[in-house]
Amino acid sequence: MRFALAPYAPHGFFRFFRFLTILTGCLILFVIVKWRNSPDISSVPRFPPQRIPEYVCPCNLTSNRPIREPIFLPNEIHTESRALILVESIYSRHTKMIAQIFNATKYPHQLETFSKSLPDLITGERGRFSVIIVENYYKYLNMQSWNRQLIDNYSKRYNVTIIGFMTSKINEVYQHARMKGSNLVMWQNQKAFNLSFSQESLVPYIARPEVSIQSLIPDYEDWVLFEPQKNFETVLACEDAKERPRAAIIRDLGAEDGVKRILIGHNVSLWIVRLGLLDSLRFATQGRFGFSLDRWIQIDIDDIFVGARGTRMIEADVDALVEAQDRLRKEISNFTFMLGFSGSYFRNGDDNEDRADEKLIEMASKFYWFCHMFRHNHPLEHNFTYLEAIMYQNKMFAETMKIPVPFKYSISPQHAGVFPVYQELYDAWRNVWDVKVTATEEYPHLRPASDRRGFIYKGIQVLPRQTCGLYTHTQFFHTYPDGISRLLNNVFGGDLFSSVLLNPISIFMTHQQNFAHDRLAIWVFENLIRFLKCHTRLELRWTDPISSADRYFKMFPQEKTPIWSNPCIDARHRTILPPAFNCSNFTLPNVLIVGPQKTGTTALGQFLSLHPNASTNLPVNDSFEELQFFGGKHYENGLEWYIDKFSPSSTVFEKSATYFDNTEAPIQVFTLIPNAKIVVVLYDPALRAYSWFQHIKAHNDSVALSVSTMDEVLEADDGPLKKLRSRCISGGRYVYHLDRWLEYFPSSQMVFVDGEMFKERPPIVMNKLIADLELPSFDYHNVLRFSPSKGFWCSLTKGKMNCLGKGKGRHYEPMSETLRTKLNKIFQPDNAALQKILQKLHLPMPKWLRSSLYNTK
Numbered sequence: 064m065r066f067a068l069a070p071y072a073p074h075g076f077f078r079f080f081r082f083l084t085i086l087t088g089c090l091i092l093f094v095i096v097k098w099r100n101s102p103d104i105s106s107v108p109r110f111p112p113q114r115i116p117e118y119v120c121p122c123n124l125t126s127n128r129p130i131r132e133p134i135f136l137p138n139e140i141h142t143e144s145r146a147l148i149l150v151e152s153i154y155s156r157h158t159k160m161i162a163q164i165f166n167a168t169k170y171p172h173q174l175e176t177f178s179k180s181l182p183d184l185i186t187g188e189r190g191r192f193s194v195i196i197v198e199n200y201y202k203y204l205n206m207q208s209w210n211r212q213l214i215d216n217y218s219k220r221y222n223v224t225i226i227g228f229m230t231s232k233i234n235e236v237y238q239h240a241r242m243k244g245s246n247l248v249m250w251q252n253q254k255a256f257n258l259s260f261s262q263e264s265l266v267p268y269i270a271r272p273e274v275s276i277q278s279l280i281p282d283y284e285d286w287v288l289f290e291p292q293k294n295f296e297t298v299l300a301c302e303d304a305k306e307r308p309r310a311a312i313i314r315d316l317g318a319e320d321g322v323k324r325i326l327i328g329h330n331v332s333l334w335i336v337r338l339g340l341l342d343s344l345r346f347a348t349q350g351r352f353g354f355s356l357d358r359w360i361q362i363d364i365d366d367i368f369v370g371a372r373g374t375r376m377i378e379a380d381v382d383a384l385v386e387a388q389d390r391l392r393k394e395i396s397n398f399t400f401m402l403g404f405s406g407s408y409f410r411n412g413d414d415n416e417d418r419a420d421e422k423l424i425e426m427a428s429k430f431y432w433f434c435h436m437f438r439h440n441h442p443l444e445h446n447f448t449y450l451e452a453i454m455y456q457n458k459m460f461a462e463t464m465k466i467p468v469p470f471k472y473s474i475s476p477q478h479a480g481v482f483p484v485y486q487e488l489y490d491a492w493r494n495v496w497d498v499k500v501t502a503t504e505e506y507p508h509l510r511p512a513s514d515r516r517g518f519i520y521k522g523i524q525v526l527p528r529q530t531c532g533l534y535t536h537t538q539f540f541h542t543y544p545d546g547i548s549r550l551l552n553n554v555f556g557g558d559l560f561s562s563v564l565l566n567p568i569s570i571f572m573t574h575q576q577n578f579a580h581d582r583l584a585i586w587v588f589e590n591l592i593r594f595l596k597c598h599t600r601l602e603l604r605w606t607d608p609i610s611s612a613d614r615y616f617k618m619f620p621q622e623k624t625p626i627w628s629n630p631c632i633d634a635r636h637r638t639i640l641p642p643a644f645n646c647s648n649f650t651l652p653n654v655l656i657v658g659p660q661k662t663g664t665t666a667l668g669q670f671l672s673l674h675p676n677a678s679t680n681l682p683v684n685d686s687f688e689e690l691q692f693f694g695g696k697h698y699e700n701g702l703e704w705y706i707d708k709f710s711p712s713s714t715v716f717e718k719s720a721t722y723f724d725n726t727e728a729p730i731q732v733f734t735l736i737p738n739a740k741i742v743v744v745l746y747d748p749a750l751r752a753y754s755w756f757q758h759i760k761a762h763n764d765s766v767a768l769s770v771s772t773m774d775e776v777l778e779a780d781d782g783p784l785k786k787l788r789s790r791c792i793s794g795g796r797y798v799y800h801l802d803r804w805l806e807y808f809p810s811s812q813m814v815f816v817d818g819e820m821f822k823e824r825p826p827i828v829m830n831k832l833i834a835d836l837e838l839p840s841f842d843y844h845n846v847l848r849f850s851p852s853k854g855f856w857c858s859l860t861k862g863k864m865n866c867l868g869k870g871k872g873r874h875y876e877p878m879s880e881t882l883r884t885k886l887n888k889i890f891q892p893d894n895a896a897l898q899k900i901l902q903k904l905h906l907p908m909p910k911w912l913r914s915s916l917y918n919t920k
């Protein structure tokens with residue numbers, strides 16, 4: 064009776080034949096072909112699954128005491144949400160580990176090496192950093208006194224906590240010492256026993272205070288331990304080898320010198336330190352760095368029918384899978400495995416394995432299923448029509464087998480076509496399954512895993528996938544690649560533990576082989592959860608991928624737009640490139656004239672293209688002849704749209720004056736062309752604002768036309784005029800925008816052009832520019848001439864003057880003295896900051912900058 068209800072008959076040709084009569088014509092053919100082709104093989108012998116011990120929490124967790132919550136007062140925050148990370152070297156292992164934590168959590172940060180000059184800590188009245196991390200606290204203790212004072216005063220004024228790491232120095236002769244300028248006593252090269260987060264401390268949030276860990280594995284003698292003190296709060300308590308009470312993480316309440324600190328006596332290689340750091344960051348930033356305790360976990364079994372005979376699940380494995388799901392539901396609310404299927408491989412194993420496939424179909428409604436291609440095809444090998452056909456084939460399989468596919472979610476075999484994007488895959492997904500969500504490990508790159516991000520392309524939300532340490536062919540504990548201890552480390556505090564800790568949403572990929580033989584996946588996830596539940600207060604949850612994607616992009620809206628990189632420089636991406644993309648024949652610019660607008664960029668671009676070794680893009684009809692790719696509407700057209708516009712030359716440049724003040728442009732440019740030279744024209748911002756005002760008037764902007772002078776715009780304090788005021792001014796706040804470019808590009812790649820000098824004597828400026836761009840010399844005196852009728856310099860080709868159109872070099876009333884004074888005043892702070900930057904970079908100061916600063920004083 065049981066089988067009478069099933070959509071197939073598992074044994075016996077008669078039953079099978081009876082069942083076939085109710086299948087669609089297409090499926091009849093498919094099943095018959097399959098049945099006839101499968102050789103009459105007996106089953107591959109199996110051994111019972113090998114077991115390894117489960118994790119036992121060293122504490123009974125039934126108490127679940129409520130935690131002491133600090134009260135955060137958001138109105139007391141006068142700093143930006145950004146961490147300053149001061150490191151000894153950007154290349155050190157410890158720096159990389161800290162950076163990985165910040166990258167994975169996406170907490171905004173700025174990494175700086177200890178040097179004579181600190182980065183600016185303040186803009187205007189606002190602090191630029193909400194927490195300061197000192198990677199090597201000894202460096203802070205011994206830093207030059209004026210820098211130390213700068214940091215300490217900043218910390219006191221803005222209530223910013225310093226989090227410092229102290230590690231043991233191997234060759235140090237002393238074992239214990241009093242900390243410089245404090246009563247705190249620290250002990251080096253210690254072993255830490257009976258570690259537990261303090262119940263009294265306000266810092267632990269994710270960390271579960273009632274658990275005491277006898278000793279950590281590996282148990283090195285490299286802790287710095289602190290003697291508990293008055294005015295200091297123990298965050299992570301422990302004992303030393305002589306059973307004396309010590310603190311491994313301690314909070315300095317600031318009673319000694321007014322500076323609040325959290326000192327950590329080990330580097331972040333230990334999971335307990337990572338846990339302590341996360342909670343310290345949350346505490347120090349008044350909750351701004353930190354997610355809730357919720358962690359959403361999705362486990363996909365990517366290819367439920369795909370696998371060679373002998374490696375696949377048998378019936379007992381299917382039972383074990385269902386039982387594991389029931390157990391996991393007790394720990395992860397609503398948990399359900401997600402099964403990805405390619406119908407073509409159904410019943411493709413030995414007899415036992417075929418029965419397991421049948422059982423999975425019988426139990427189909429216990430799981431959620433998601434679609435692949437019918438034959439696990441790599442999308443890049445097929446065009447849209449074929450992709451559509453094989454997706455339909457799989458859809459028919461699902462319908463016939465009554466497989467529940469409730470969510471508009473799909474995964475591409477080997478992630479091919481998801482990133483780098485293959486548009487035909489996205490189109491076929493939408494047409495056949497109306498797919499709304501997928502996931503990949505490849506964006507922006509497979510490694511480091513901590514940098515994985517999501518994006519939205521053609522309306523499909525792509526979530527990052529996390530690594531769980533199981534490979535497609537991992538079936539046995541004893542053959543785990545590089546040994547079982549690697550797997551144990553991964554689960555008990557290693558990468559897998561960190562993935563859940565650092566990512567609010569984790570989507571893990573497994574394969575059916577991981578649930579066969581030793582059923583490693585079941586052990587891995589159950590023990591991960593035991594460990595997480597033991598040491599953290601995280602609430603584990605499951606939700607469907609559509610809700611996860613909505614949640615993800617609400618949390619990280621900045622990731623919605625994909626950031627294109629050059630796929631040809633990533634070895635993995637090269638192997639999964641859309642067929643039209645030819646790595647041996649494409650051109651990207653190596654120079655970008657980024658603006659600002661109305662500073663002479665069009666003339667600069669035109670003059671640069673006179674150089675025989677320089678070429679620029681093909682013209683585009685819209686967007687004022689500029690490509691306006693980065694940060695603009697064309698960006699979503701993808702990389703192919705952009706590279707199509709260039710042809711090879713030793714210097715290929717593009718000029719779009721909209722890039723300079725666009726918030727997205729710097730990271731997008733850097734990701735695609737990190738070695739490009741960035742040309743910025745520095746023109747008097749007062750004149751620039753005036754020119755821009757004339758420009759939009761000439762384009763019949765109704766708000767600009769509603770006033771008789773620009774002075775009225777500057778006086779506006781609400782409504783559309785106020786908006787216009789800020790549009791006039793914002794482009795001229797050079798340092799504000801430059802800061803973003805300098806975050807990505809070293810100053811050696813930035814080329815500054817004096818806009819005033821360019822307007823007056825372009826041949827001299829051009830000769831210098833081509834030298835800066837390392838182009839062969841080319842005397843611009845021979846190709847540029849001043850046109851008295853135009854009132855500007857023009858190019859001279861074959862004896863013919865070629866001036867820019869009437870939109871560049873307009874004729875309008877010169878700026879009044881009162882307007883000039885007002886604008887100078889507005890730009891004074893920005894101009895002063897620009898002067899500082901130019902001095903710091905040892906660059907000459909433009910005449911206009913000197914006089915604007917002088918006149919306003």
Ligand SMILES: Nc1ncnc2c1ncn2[C@@H]1O[C@H](COP(=O)(O)OS(=O)(=O)O)[C@@H](OP(=O)(O)O)[C@H]1O
Nearest residue numbers: 660661662663664665666720754855856871872873
């Ligand atoms: N040789 C030459 N020919 C024409 N115009 C010149 C030249 N050199 C500098 N300028 C100044 O360039 C101003 C226009 O700047 P942009 O080209 O950057 O404008 S845009 O942002 O691309 O629209 C333009 O601004 P307006 O004078 O307000 O029209 C000019 O002052």
